[in-house]
Amino acid sequence: MKIIEVKNLTKIYNGKKKTIAVNNISFEVEKGEIIGLLGPNGAGKTTTIKCIATLIIPDSGDIFIKGKNAFKHPSFALKNISAVLEGNRNIYWRLSVRNNLEFFAGLQGLNPKKIKNKIDELIDYFNLREKEKAQARFLSRGMQQKLAVACAFVRDTEILLLDEPTLGLDVETTHELKELIKKKAKEEGKTLILSSHNMKLVEDICERVIIINKGKVVAIDSIRNLKEFFGYKDFYFEIEGKIKEEIKREFIEKFELVKFKEDEYVTEIEIELKSAEYIYDVIDMMRKNSFKLKRIEERTPDFEEIYLKIVKNG
């Protein structure tokens, strides 16, 4: 069942300079799916998320939440959506951890007294018990962000929008928050749209990604498919001594994506191959030129490199 449908969404900001933030993008999200929204700065990720949350009205296009137009039925849409927005505090600094959770529950029309157990469970789950009564302003940055995510969960909506939830957090807290979000979203069957520059986070949590660049969708697929489609084999060779220039040219002509790095004693060759079987050709050429091979290493590109390649090509 499609829970979010974005159809031909376009948003243009008419400031001093006209900026096309989102240019006719369309995608669909299935119920219970965890989707990554990726793209460089200014690609249109935040605008897309804010349009889904009805915080920005697009110039054209529509968004449907559970089949209903979000802009014609914002109340219905917002019954199903909660969000943690990038760059915002998202929580009230003068309220305690518990009071924040109660406030956001109430904002959604949920009686905080009736969901006391859920609030307690979230406090424990996000490891906030110790600071339960402390005002949010006295929490560490990591704890504040955990509280913001907990406040999104307490609203008990089917859709959760997380825009850069780990931005500015240290490695340890990022890892902790990632695990917490992943487990909770799966447990509760949430539909999650996660925007992040942290590829490891996206790769770990998301089943599918939408890559947007300059306001346009450049790829929508599962991470596995993208890796297969855009993936390549990268081989690293270490050769004793220097290589003649004409041999280098021969390598470049034959394999295209070749990088050389050399010093007095060693030459490093990095070759990107479309398929692993081309390795025989490389070895044949090396044998023919009497290379003294010291080391071979296979380097599989990670998702970050694939993402960069897609964005560059898109």
Place this chain on the structure above:
Amino acid sequence: MGDLILFKTVFKKEFIEMKNYLFNTLFSMISIYMIFVFMFFGIKFISPQAVKFGNTIEGLIIGYFIWLFSIFGYSDMSWGIMEEARAGTLEQLSMTPFGLHRVLIYRIISTFLLTFLYTVPMLFLMMITTGKFLHIDLLTVLPLILFTILPSFGLGFIMSGLGLIFKRLQASFQILQFIFIVFLLAPSDKIFAFKFLPFSLGVRLISQNMIHKIKIFEMNRLDLLILVIVALFYFFAGFYIFKICERIAKKKGVLGHY
């Protein structure tokens, strides 16, 4: 049911924040009281007769009391929205399925109720300071206060709405607070058109009760009708303008900006 939960939620937050800013609020109250004392002694010094025979001091107490009520509600709305935008919580607030306007309305009611905690002691303090004790008939005075200050919430809605689009309107917010004084002082008993200004007629009707002990059902029916219509007009006009501004802010994509 959902609305009741939302109201309780908003009221609780307002109450907690009021407690957290207690020092700030107490300091403002002391300042406000000091200004009143200066005004009182100023009038006493310039015109001792007014203190002795006229209704000037009673008028001053009532006017000041209503002004306090109006600026509490008005500034809580207009400054409140800006504060939410600055703090980065405005977009979260806008994501309630009840709509931002409903949150603001419940905030108005909460502020109205909580304001009593400050303004009523201040009223007694002013009466003790001046030695002029006003007649307090809650059945008459409470509805009159409500309809007198309702336009301040309408104006609060307008300024909040403009704040959503233009941001940083603090200077205008402050200026308007002082324009409220002009409205309060406008002689609606002498010039009929002034009855359509915010506050003016209401203050006069409250004075009729608190000074001359005229009960609400003894008051001029036309005046009461105008008071209610004017109050509702400013309130709903403000509300409507706010909704338009909210839509413009969402179209411009500046709702959460500061």
